[in-house]
Amino acid sequence: xxxxxxxxxxxxxxxxxxxxxxxxxxxxxxxxxxxxxxxxxxxxxxxxxxxxxxxxxxxxxxxxxxxxxxxxxxxxxxxxxxxxxxxxxxxxxxxxxxxxxxxxxxxxxxxxxxxxxxxxxxxxxxxxxxxxxxxxxxxxxxxxxxxxxxxxxxxxxxxxx
Numbered sequence: 001x002x003x004x005x006x007x008x009x010x011x012x013x014x015x016x017x018x019x020x021x022x023x024x025x026x027x028x029x030x031x032x033x034x035x036x037x038x039x040x041x042x043x044x045x046x047x048x049x050x051x052x053x054x055x056x057x058x059x060x061x062x063x064x065x066x067x068x069x070x071x072x073x074x075x076x077x078x079x080x081x082x083x084x085x086x087x088x089x090x091x092x093x094x095x096x097x098x099x100x101x102x103x104x105x106x107x108x109x110x111x112x113x114x115x116x117x118x119x120x121x122x123x124x125x126x127x128x129x130x131x132x133x134x135x136x137x138x139x140x141x142x143x144x145x146x147x148x149x150x151x152x153x154x155x156x157x158x159x160x161x
Contacts, residue, residue, distance in 0.1 A: 026058045099150055 102124070109121040122129075124147065131140035 026054060026061060029054055096150070099147070100154070103147070103151060 106124045109123045110119045
């Protein structure tokens with residue numbers, strides 16, 4: 001979708017124009033059907049059913065058109081965005097995925113799996129203690145704060161929609 005090419009933009013614009021025409025045609029059909037409601041229970045039921053299906057089709061086409069318009073707006077503005085932002089987001093996503101996996105392993109090895117009431121491995125505790133023993137107390141504090149704040153952020157993000 002995201003090319004800075006006028007041909008791609010023109011093709012996509014033609015697609016949107018086609019969708020607009022389809023929405024307009026459906027709207028005209030709905031108005032015509034509303035005008036020709038006959039008398040009688042069965043014919044009114046049939047007309048209402050027909051009208052409901054056309055209204056649903058109209059809503060679906062409008063939704064599709066809104067989505068296509070949003071994509072087109074993104075496509076038009078993509079040349080203004082620095083490509084390093086996408087690379088940075090990718091790297092941040094990979095790093096945070098690794099941190100999540102490390103947290104899950106720590107929960108599994110330190111809290112859930114126990115042998116005679118003792119954890120089978122200290123995992124992150126060993127990391128922080130090792131940093132302290134190597135006279136890198138500041139690094140241990142920063143690492144602990146980073147892991148704790150990441151866990152807090154994940155919990156908050158999960159609770160707020």
